[in-house]
Amino acid sequence: MKRYVLTVLLLLFAAGGVGGYYVYAATDRLPEYKLVKVEGDSRIGLEIELSGLYGGRFRSQFLTVSTDGSRYYSRRPFYENTVFSARSWMGEVPGLRELKQKHRQFMRGKGIPDGFLIDGEWAVYAEAASETSNTLKIEHLHLASGKTARFVTELPVQEGLSRMHAVDVQRQGNELHVLTTYYLAMxxxxxxxxxxxxxxxxxxxxLLRQQKLEPSIDRPKNAMVDAVTADGFTTPSGYVVLRVRENIAQDGLTEENSISNAVDSERQTIMKSTLYGYSYKTGQMTKLQVPLTGLNEQWNENIAVADNRIVVVTNHEKRIIILAYDLVSGKIDKELIIAAEDLGVTQMGMTRFRDGKIYMAAQQSSLPIALVLDWENGALLYKGKAVYAGPVSEAEEAIKQLTLLDLKFRA
Known part of the structure; x- marks a missing residue:
């Protein structure tokens, strides 16, 4: 019996080897690209990568392009695409990356990014015991001593609870604030x-107390609410911002008949956003006087909380508007407008905000571009471009097959 089992295993191994050879042979002919600096600080270029598609085959290939070259998903080991891909985001968050290197035991089994806080003195992680429970599991690590503690905190029962999870963790002295969102069956x-x-x-x-965040007593029934937390999963902040969004019809149409209108109904409505700031220190919520454009197919608003300010990056294909609102004073303290032509690009794409910088994927005609700006003054800190790492005679066609619309932080 053992002989037959061994024979089957050898056949499977051989088949896998032959299959792997053909897969490797196919992917090995894919073109190679690289991110190279055009201007600015080359060290910034080491932190980022452009991601998107190569479309030169009958079937597109996902890839990322960095200063180290291009990496196709089809070339990644099977275990990396499955077992470890779910937590690949940890490598993109600087605080978690270092914490994992120094305190592997503490990081073991933790997979909810919004449940982390690292404030220089403590590292804290909180998550729901299960989606349908009213219980939080909390573990904290004192960074100087290395001592850890675990708690199970019972929260007041919410009738009809269908799902709960943590969306922000902050600390005020010896008080830990865990912001949770509840989905209640109706x-x-x-x-x-x-x-x-x-x-x-x-x-x-x-549990010392629990406070429900009520952004508006007269908010529309169809409004959607989401929390805007500090930039980066681990950043300390004294505030969280709730964004209330609703569809508003234009040209005097109601939402109902604009949706049913056959004449390009998407252009008949915009998404109206209203922001509310909640202070963890005082427990008070305030409606914020931040002018927002409203979302449609040409505008995209990226909102982040940083240093007790809201940063709003409104992104149009040809320009971006950077707006900073001071949550303490309640006033706008900065507004910048940057045109695409000022940055030497023809189209501005996906933006991200972290550590006082705006990261953006852009295009110069069909050439993928990476941009990093200082949000305080709009100064260009880094500009890189994706280039073909092959014969010059093939470069133009190879770049045409490349579509990189997103910028990510490298693991």
Whole structure:
């Protein structure tokens, strides 16, 4: 019996080897690209990569392009695309990357990015015991001593709870603030969503109080609410911002008849956004006087919280508007407009905000471009371009097959 089992295993191994050879042979002929600096600080280029598609085959190939070259998903080992891909985001967050290197035991089994806080003194992780429970599991690490503690915190029971998870973790002295979102069943209707600030004693894990965040008592029934937290999963902040969004019809149409209107109904409505700031220190919520353009197919607003300010990057294909709103004073303290031509590009794409910088994927005609700006003054810190790493005679056609619309932080 063992002989037959061994024979089968050898056949499977051989088949895998032959199959792997043909897969490798096919992917090995894919063109190679590289991100090279055009101007600015070359060290910034080491932190980022452009991602998108190569479309030179009957079937497109996903890839990333960095200063080290191009990496196709089809070339990645099977285990990397499956077992470890779910937590690949950890490598993109500087604080978590270092924490994992120094405290592997603490990081073990933790996979919810919004559940982390690293504030220089403590590293804290919080998550729901299960999606349908009213219980939080909390673990914290004192960075100087290396001591850890675990708690299970029972929250007030919410009737009809269908899902709960942590969306932000902050600390005010010895009080830990875990912001949770609840999805509450509403019979045969769509679940309602609510946000709660759960204030927990850092030493004992005991719930001190729970406060429901009410962004507006007169908000429309069809409005969507989401939380805008500090840039980066691990950044300390004294505020969280709730964004209330609703569809507003244009040209005097109601939402109902604009949606049913056969004449390009998407152009008849915009997404109106209203922002509310919640202070973890005072427990007060304030409607913010931040002018927003409203979302449609040409405008894209990226909002982040940084240093007790809201940063709004409104992105049009030909320009971006950077707006900073001080949450303490309640005033706009900065507004910048940067045109695409000022940066030497023809189209501006996906933007990200981190560590006081704006990261952007762009294009110069069909050439993929990476841009990094200082959000305080709009100064260009880095500009890179994707180039073909093959014969010059093939470069033009190879670049035409490349579509890189997103910028990511390297693991």
């Amino acid at each position: 019979g045969d209707k769509m679940p309602s969503q609510a946000y709660f600030d759960n204030v927990i004693d850092l030493s004992s894990g005991r």
